[in-house]
Amino acid sequence: MSAAPVSVFRSLAEIPAGFGPSVAAIGNFDGVHRGHRAILSAVCAEARKRNARAVAITFDPHPEQVLRPSRAPQLITPLAERVRLLSETGVDAILVLPFDAALAGLSPREFVEQILVGALGIRGIHEGQTFRFGRGAAAGVRELAEFGVEFGFTACVHSAVHVHGLEVSSSATRALIAAGDMRRARWMLCRPFAVLSTPARGRGIGTRLVVPTVNLAPYAGVLPAFGVYVTRLKIDDRLEGRTFEAVTNVGNRPTFGEDSFAVESHILNFEPVDFDEQTPLELEFLLRLRGEIKFPSPEALKAQIFKDVARAKRYFRLL
Secondary structure, eight states: OOOOOOEEESSGGGSOTTOOOEEEEESOOTTOOHHHHHHHHHHHHHHHHHTOEEEEEEEESOHHHHHOGGGOOOOSSOHHHHHHHHHTTTOSEEEEEEOSHHHHTOOHHHHIIIIIIIITOEEEEEEETTOOBSGGGOBOHHHHHHHHHHHTOEEEEEOOOEETTEEOOHHHHHHHHHTTOHHHHHHHHTSOEEEEEOBOSSSOOOSEEOSSEEEBOOOOSOOOOSEEEEEEEEEEOSSSEEEEEEEEEEEOOGGGSSOOOEEEEEESSOOOEEOOTTOOEEEEEEEEEEEOOOOSSHHHHHHHHHHHHHHHHHHHHHO
């Protein structure tokens, strides 16, 4: 029997009356990494014991984009992908709270009373040690536990998860991706880092892709460091997804004069496929082959590309 679909609420108003009892975790959940999954697994386990609903509470946009835009991080996962990944963790519902001045202005008590107790009927909540909430991030896990005593819910505080000696966090994962360290980023995410986008405009794209090169449209999320990568490119042709092995260059292509940034993928096992400017693309970054180089001539670049392709094909043969 298939699992029941996960309910996704985009505001408090969408939560049905009498929704609770529930057990929840609150967070940005950017990347839905190994640490997030450990906390949400505990949420689901407690919810099953209590015969309650397991809920992931997240925000859109990221609070830093509202409170400190100049410091807001480039995200690992756009909202739609974050919701999809959260829905795979076993939770029963996902609450996406619109983060605005009104939400930011709630005191810790108002947040607990209005959202956790009033809307969700919270009986248990799970958070990491650094969790903060309420206006000005005034409260932490100690205050959360105190509210729990007052309002009748338990608060479980989780230590950070470590993998191969590294502390797992969204900020650490972003830093690894930005440095081009796909292996360690994969450790933290439990999957390859991927960019979800569409094809770049203005390259003669019609109803079929008949050349083995694809450029991604401009992308607002975090991207790997400039360089050349072994990748997988999934092209969703609306009938059935096609996945291709590829070599991808992220950078300014300095060999050809004036810098021109692109994320350009050369497909190794190419076949023509249905394709237009709205076609969803998913580009998985598997291994960094080298950094960006300004070659003395196009011929030298071409020779290096042959070497990059050979290394990529060897990578896929050894999988």
